Amino acid sequence: xxxxxxxxxxxxxxxxxxxxxxxxxxxxxxxxxxxxxxxxxxxxxxxxxxxxxxxxxxxxxxxxxxxxxxxxxxxxxxxxxxxxxxxxxxxxxxxxxxxxxxxxxxxxxxxxxxxxxxxxxxxxxx
Amino acid sequence: xxxxxxxxxxxxxxxxxxxxxxxxxxxxxxxxxxxxxxxxxxxxxxxxxxxxxxxxxxxxxxxxxxxxxxxxxxxxxxxxxxxxxxxxxxxxxxxxxxxxxxxxxxx
Numbered sequence: 452x453x454x455x456x457x458x459x460x461x462x463x464x465x466x467x468x469x470x471x472x473x474x475x476x477x478x479x480x481x482x483x484x485x486x487x488x489x490x491x492x493x494x495x496x497x498x499x500x501x502x503x504x505x506x507x508x509x510x511x512x513x514x515x516x517x518x519x520x521x522x523x524x525x526x527x528x529x530x531x532x533x534x535x536x537x538x539x540x541x542x543x544x545x546x547x548x549x550x551x552x553x554x555x556x557x558x559x560x561x562x563x564x565x566x567x568x569x570x571x572x573x574x575x576x577x
Numbered sequence: 578x579x580x581x582x583x584x585x586x587x588x589x590x591x592x593x594x595x596x597x598x599x600x601x602x603x604x605x606x607x608x609x610x611x612x613x614x615x616x617x618x619x620x621x622x623x624x625x626x627x628x629x630x631x632x633x634x635x636x637x638x639x640x641x642x643x644x645x646x647x648x649x650x651x652x653x654x655x656x657x658x659x660x661x662x663x664x665x666x667x668x669x670x671x672x673x674x675x676x677x678x679x680x681x682x683x684x
Binding site for chain 1 (some may be wrong): 607609619623668672674677
């Protein structure tokens, strides 16, 4: 069964940092392109960034509002994706989803997302 | 940035009725339009990609159509498990973006 399980969320003070993890199973993680998407309280979905597989260069691409403050990385030996978030503000309060980015190398267009993890809640509050 | 506008915001229907959801893009996205379903307390689930291709395991009562800037998700006959929020997403340009969602609620 294909599965993505996020962890690392919690209550953080403004200005703090946090690293979220996503454990993948049921597919060849090392060849997968992966993304993070968040959903703020009562709000819609916001794509945050993507990382290619190391075989395809391992490069990252971020949404402009989070670039420089969010960092996506991966450890293929652990089948794990990471999201490091610095300088947290209350606007970062959201459920953070790990997703597999479908339609990678050689596929026209950019990515859609399948599957999704169950999400991890990040709350930024003093 | 491509803005996706979904309408209506809320659709109140009864089981067995047909649901028609709209997603309009601020510029052409060709057919690079995806639909997701999200139920309360759950993560979104892929329904349709490339405007009209159903994802694996998705019921045939879900269908997508459209190209360019105007897209439609149709649920032919609503089942109780179909009452949820539906999002569209474009994948032609950075940043990847989602619509604001349409909630299909039980009348």
